Amino acid sequence: MPRKNLTANRAALAHRARYALRHPGRVPRFLLRAGRDAWLRFRSPDHVAYYRAVMKSDTAGSPEAAVGSRSHDRWLALGAMQFDYLASHGLRPEHRMLEIGCGNLRAGWRFIQHLDTGHYYGIDISPDILFAAQDTLVRQGLQDKRPTLTPVRDLTFAFLPDGYFDVVHAHSVFSHSPLSVIDECFAHVGRVLSPDGWFDFTFGRTEGEEHHVLREDFYYRTETLVALAEKHGLSARFMDDWEKLPHGQSKIRVTHGPGRAERPGTGARPEAAGTEPEADAGPEAGAKPKAVKAVKAAKTAKATKSAKAAKAAKAPESSKTAKARVAD
Numbered sequence: 001m002p003r004k005n006l007t008a009n010r011a012a013l014a015h016r017a018r019y020a021l022r023h024p025g026r027v028p029r030f031l032l033r034a035g036r037d038a039w040l041r042f043r044s045p046d047h048v049a050y051y052r053a054v055m056k057s058d059t060a061g062s063p064e065a066a067v068g069s070r071s072h073d074r075w076l077a078l079g080a081m082q083f084d085y086l087a088s089h090g091l092r093p094e095h096r097m098l099e100i101g102c103g104n105l106r107a108g109w110r111f112i113q114h115l116d117t118g119h120y121y122g123i124d125i126s127p128d129i130l131f132a133a134q135d136t137l138v139r140q141g142l143q144d145k146r147p148t149l150t151p152v153r154d155l156t157f158a159f160l161p162d163g164y165f166d167v168v169h170a171h172s173v174f175s176h177s178p179l180s181v182i183d184e185c186f187a188h189v190g191r192v193l194s195p196d197g198w199f200d201f202t203f204g205r206t207e208g209e210e211h212h213v214l215r216e217d218f219y220y221r222t223e224t225l226v227a228l229a230e231k232h233g234l235s236a237r238f239m240d241d242w243e244k245l246p247h248g249q250s251k252i253r254v255t256h257g258p259g260r261a262e263r264p265g266t267g268a269r270p271e272a273a274g275t276e277p278e279a280d281a282g283p284e285a286g287a288k289p290k291a292v293k294a295v296k297a298a299k300t301a302k303a304t305k306s307a308k309a310a311k312a313a314k315a316p317e318s319s320k321t322a323k324a325r326v327a328d
């Protein structure tokens with residue numbers, strides 16, 4: 001099983017050649033993927049349309065493989081890993097949850113089971129995987145929980161209400177996304193996030209050069225994503241304890257930045273306040289705005305911003321104890 005390789009540039013020719021020599025059996029499959037990549041890029045120049053076509057093709061083979069699990073046992077284990085982590089990091093039944101890129105509900109069915117009726121909202125760019133998600137729902141007998149499963153064209157969340165979701169979750173989505181898609185998500189996710197809400201996402205991490213393999217797998221430095229979140233007024237921190245789990249990606253938690261409490265008309269749901277024990281809320285979060293206080297908060301935020309970004313970005317060495325790592 002793959003381990004985290006934090007320095008490789010998988011797009012480099014030398015890396016590819018070495019990889020092919022070490023794993024000759026994997027070359028034909030890669031060539032097939034490369035051929036499909038070229039064809040789909042020609043037909044679908046924008047990334048979302050491209051990746052939707054990838055998912056259509058993969059889902060036709062096997063929905064579980066399409067979300068990255070090569071066996072049903074791995075599908076169950078990966079769903080359990082996501083659920084257990086989130087449940088031990090603040091997810092409660094009364095929370096309202098938005099899952100971005102919910103796939104065929106690998107983790108989603110566990111979230112739906114845990115949450116109050118109607119509190120789960122799953123979105124995905126692939127109608128094909130959403131059909132498979134409906135099959136999962138039926139298999140698990142969760143119809144009465146009335147989750148919402150909706151296809152989307154982008155990550156602007158324009159059709160969703162302000163300040164509604166306590167928890168937003170995206171597993172193995174940004175690992176398949178160019179920076180423009182992540183930027184769009186960060187630009188809009190704050191609007192739908194409740195005041196004390198949080199957004200957890202995984203990403204393919206590199207400590208070397210940022211790169212991508214075909215248009216399918218993307219690798220970012222932690223500081224790139226932390227800085228991008230901050231550009232949109234969000235706070236981001238690296239989740240160290242996720243590194244101990246046998247998973248090939250890393251995790252970041254995003255919350256509202258310190259300026260959020262001062263912005264009027266953001267549709268905050270005050271009753272949801274104080275729900276997240278680990279939220280990175282500063283002392284000003286939730287305070288009623290007064291001009292002096294707002295200026296002070298802005299100054300403090302500015303002064304601590306670079307130090308905080310550096311701290312958040314200083315990801316630890318990958319867990320040497322983790323034996324079995326998986327990519328998705």
Ligand SMILES: C[S@@+](CC[C@H](N)C(=O)[O-])C[C@H]1O[C@@H](n2cnc3c(N)ncnc32)[C@H](O)[C@@H]1O
Pocket residue numbers: 048051052055066067068100101102103104105106107123124125126129152154155170171172173176177181328
């Ligand atoms: C590797 S699968 C993971 C699915 C699910 N999160 C899980 O852990 O089982 C990635 C999913 O994200 C979806 N996806 C990719 N890019 C997306 C985007 N920009 N917006 C919404 N969904 C996206 C794909 O269609 C696919 O279902």
